[in-house]
Structures are given as structure tokens and as C-alpha cells.
């Protein structure tokens with residue numbers, strides 16, 4: 001969930017998608033600016049954090065990179081439950097991975113936090129010659145399902161920072177409480193004669 005103190009927002013973000021779609025690679029690019037041609041498949045899930053400055057606020061993403069292999073599917077709710085944002089990743093060279101992404105969208109619509117900011121990432125956009133999913137098809141699907149859509153490449157870094165930045169901008173900002181519970185300490189001189197009054 002997103003929580004805010006002053007202008008700092010902590011936001012839990014989860015990456016979901018088929019194995020090999022490039023979830024870990026997107027996170028590695030965003031957090032460390034690196035890309036590995038032979039990125040190992042994730043086991044269980046991996047945690048990262050990264051802070052972004054957006055307008056006058058700082059958003060600290062607490063990122064859960066889940067494993068795409070089917071045998072880890074049952075763990076996913078632990079990671080998307082309470083998440084403020086999700087990136088559902090598919091590989092533009094695989095119609096199967098796009099079908100899998102749609103399943104994740106359905107699962108989040110049924111079981112996820114209703115205010116979650118959900119992005120659809122068509123990754124491996126550098127592999128244009130092997131493309132199986134058109135950007136138009138994905139854009140229409142995203143629009144119909146209230147997601148925002150970008151094609152990304154963890155390899156070339158295209159749109160990687162941008163997708164996290166767009167999520168950060170869309171996160172609902174918690175309003176400061178009107179009557180916060182607890183004592184309010186006001187730093188000003190005591191009113192009245194100058195004598196300090198105190199305490200029941």
C-alpha cells in the first residue's frame with residue numbers, strides 16, 4: 001500500500017508475468033542500470049527498492065519481482081496483496097506470454113487492491129523482427145481494462161524508467177489527516193501575560 005509522510009511516499013510494487021518475459025531484467029535495469037543477456041530465472045521472489053523524485057515528492061518503491069514459473073503461482077497473492085502498484089509484463093515476441101498477462105490482469109481485477117495502479121509492459125521491444133503481439137492490440141486491451149500501457153526494452157533501457165515514473169505519478173497521494181490523533185505540539189510562545197501556564 002502507499003503510505004505518506006511529508007512528501008515521501010512508500011509504495012509497494014509487484015511485477016507479474018510469464019517466465020522469461022523480462023521482469024527481473026526490467027527491475028535490474030531500473031534499480032542498477034544493468035542488463036544481463038543470461039538473466040537467471042527467479043526462484044520464489046526477489047526484493048529491491050528504488051527511490052524516484054516526482055514533482056515535489058519522493059516515491060520509494062518497494063519492489064517484489066515474482067517468479068513467472070507456474071509452480072510459484074500460488075505464492076503470488078502474498079506479493080500483490082496490499083500492493084499500491086503492479087507491472088504486468090509480457091514479451092512482444094510471444095503471444096503465449098500476452099495470454100498469460102491477460103490472466104494476471106483478471107486475477108488482479110478479482111483479488112487485488114481495487115485502487116492499485118496497474119501497468120502493462122510489452123517488453124523486449126528491441127526484438128522488432130520477432131514481434132508476435134502488435135502494440136495496437138495491447139493498447140486496445142489496456143484501454144479496455146483500465147491499465148496504462150508501454151512497450152519497454154530492458155536491453156536498450158527504452159521506456160524502463162518512464163514506466164516506473166508514470167506509476168509514481170499515478171499513485172494516489174494520501175491526504176494529511178484533518179484531525180490527527182494524538183498530541184499536536186505547536187512551536188510558538190505561550191499566549192497571554194507571558195507567564196507560562198501548564199498542565200493539569
Ligand SMILES: Nc1nc2c(ncn2[C@@H]2O[C@H](COP(=O)(O)OP(=O)(O)OP(=O)(O)O)[C@@H](O)[C@H]2O)c(=O)[nH]1
Pocket residue numbers: 017018019020021022023024025026036037038039040041042043066067068069123124125126127152153154155156
Ligand atoms: N532482447 C531482450 N532480451 C531481454 C529483455 N528483457 C529480458 N531479456 C532476456 O530474457 C531472458 C529472461 O529475462 P528475465 O528477466 O529473467 O525474465 P523473468 O520474467 O524475470 O523470468 P522468471 O524469473 O523466470 O519469471 C533473459 O535472458 C534476458 O536477458 C529485453 O528487453 N530484450
